[in-house]
Amino acid sequence: MIVVISFFLLLILGIPVSLVVLISSVLGIVAFSDISLMLVAEQMFNGLNNFVLLGIPFFIMAGNIAAKGSISGHLINVMRMLLGPIKGGSVIAGICACAFFAAISGSSMATVVAIGTIMIPALIEMGYPEEMAEGSITAGGSIGILIPPSAPMIMICVAMGTSVGKQFMAGFIPGILLAAVWCVYIYFKCKKSNIQDTKVYTKEEKKEIWKKSIWALLYPFIVLGGIYFGFATPTEAAAIALIYVILIEVFVYKTLTLGQIAQEAYCALKTSGSIIFIISCAAVLNWLITTQQIPALISGMIAEYVSNKVIFILILVAIFFIAGCFMDLIALIVILGPILAPTLSIFNIDPILFGIMCVMCVQISYITPPFGLNLYATMGMRKRTMMQVSKSILPYLLILIVVTLAVCFIPQISLFLPNMMNV
Numbered sequence: 001m002i003v004v005i006s007f008f009l010l011l012i013l014g015i016p017v018s019l020v021v022l023i024s025s026v027l028g029i030v031a032f033s034d035i036s037l038m039l040v041a042e043q044m045f046n047g048l049n050n051f052v053l054l055g056i057p058f059f060i061m062a063g064n065i066a067a068k069g070s071i072s073g074h075l076i077n078v079m080r081m082l083l084g085p086i087k088g089g090s091v092i093a094g095i096c097a098c099a100f101f102a103a104i105s106g107s108s109m110a111t112v113v114a115i116g117t118i119m120i121p122a123l124i125e126m127g128y129p130e131e132m133a134e135g136s137i138t139a140g141g142s143i144g145i146l147i148p149p150s151a152p153m154i155m156i157c158v159a160m161g162t163s164v165g166k167q168f169m170a171g172f173i174p175g176i177l178l179a180a181v182w183c184v185y186i187y188f189k190c191k192k193s194n195i196q197d198t199k200v201y202t203k204e205e206k207k208e209i210w211k212k213s214i215w216a217l218l219y220p221f222i223v224l225g226g227i228y229f230g231f232a233t234p235t236e237a238a239a240i241a242l243i244y245v246i247l248i249e250v251f252v253y254k255t256l257t258l259g260q261i262a263q264e265a266y267c268a269l270k271t272s273g274s275i276i277f278i279i280s281c282a283a284v285l286n287w288l289i290t291t292q293q294i295p296a297l298i299s300g301m302i303a304e305y306v307s308n309k310v311i312f313i314l315i316l317v318a319i320f321f322i323a324g325c326f327m328d329l330i331a332l333i334v335i336l337g338p339i340l341a342p343t344l345s346i347f348n349i350d351p352i353l354f355g356i357m358c359v360m361c362v363q364i365s366y367i368t369p370p371f372g373l374n375l376y377a378t379m380g381m382r383k384r385t386m387m388q389v390s391k392s393i394l395p396y397l398l399i400l401i402v403v404t405l406a407v408c409f410i411p412q413i414s415l416f417l418p419n420m421m422n423v
Contacts, residue, residue: 047281063106101144116377129193134382146174149168149234167352278334352414
């Protein structure tokens with residue numbers, strides 16, 4: 001009880017989540033054991049002593065550089081060229097560009113900013129409704145944490161002890177399915193409103209777009225292909241991703257200078273440091289809850305009062321959606337993951353599926369008022385109110401909720417590709 005009360009009290013006071021976790025854990029150790037507090041430093045070190053964690057700063061740095069450079073612009077050009085002729089083609093191109101850029105940045109907000117800065121004004125200029133332009137990109141950016149590579153997925157694997165490669169693979173079909181359903185909605189919406197792109201590309205323009213975009217399009221195939229075909233571990237692939245992005249932005253597209261690269265690297269290291277510090281603090285909390293047999297107690301309570309798998313999944317969805325409105329996904333996973341792990345086996349829920357469920361529930365919170373991070377990104381870019389952006393996001397939010405429930409209750413949507421890796 002001391003740990004729970006101190007946790008929520010410190011959280012309400014606005015203390016950073018990492019320190020909330022650490023202070024609550026130390027209070028719990030002092031209250032419930034006579035072990036030396038040297039254990040805290042030992043457990044914090046153990047939490048960091050994981051080779052997989054090295055991939056986080058590399059992926060974040062690569063995503064920051066790609067968002068600052070011209071990769072997003074080239075992706076938008078090629079998507080508009082391919083999809084422009086169909087109804088709502090440019091809006092659909094924006095969704096597809098978000099999905100593709102997600103495989104580079106691994107971040108929702110970075111995707112919204114990188115694609116939205118260019119795409120939203122262009123869509124409005126072409127005659128698309130402002131609500132459609134803003135809503136589609138704000139929602140599309142949420143795919144950033146679902147389509148691999150994804151820093152939150154790496155943290156899920158560290159917390160749950162699962163395979164990074166399988167977790168990455170599990171995000172593909174849900175991510176593509178979600179983007180496809182959004183695109184179908186846009187197509188019929190534009191068909192009903194009779195909105196059509198007027199841009200026609202000449203052969204020379206198409207050739208030039210392909211020539212400039214090929215380096216950006218190759219990125220996910222080089223990085224993810226290295227993981228799935230066994231040429232590189234996820235950590236090695238993250239390092240390859242960083243080197244590749246620097247090379248094409250500095251020497252091919254010549255958009256960024258080495259000084260700008262260093263500045264983005266500094267920002268990425270600050271972000272990575274805060275993420276990894278959360279992991280080290282959570283290791284102390286995990287030791288405490290394990291020694292106090294909290295997971296077993298919670299597992300027993302759930303088994304006693306929740307006998308239906310459907311009800312249990314709905315409870316999980318509600319917990320992660322609500323908590324995701326107030327806490328970072330990484331902090332949420334490293335705290336709740338080990339606690340819920342024994343319960344997952346009772347209901348025969350694969351830990352890989354659990355990871356995807358968590359990510360998609362937090363996706364919902366990213367575009368849900370009043371705390372949705374993607375909403376604030378669009379508000380900042382477009383100088384819009386919360387009410388205006390929330391109204392534009394509503395149909396995409398409803399679709400996301402439906403797809404999330406489908407993924408939760410039809411495990412093969414996310415587990416089909418990971419299971420193929422066993423062959």
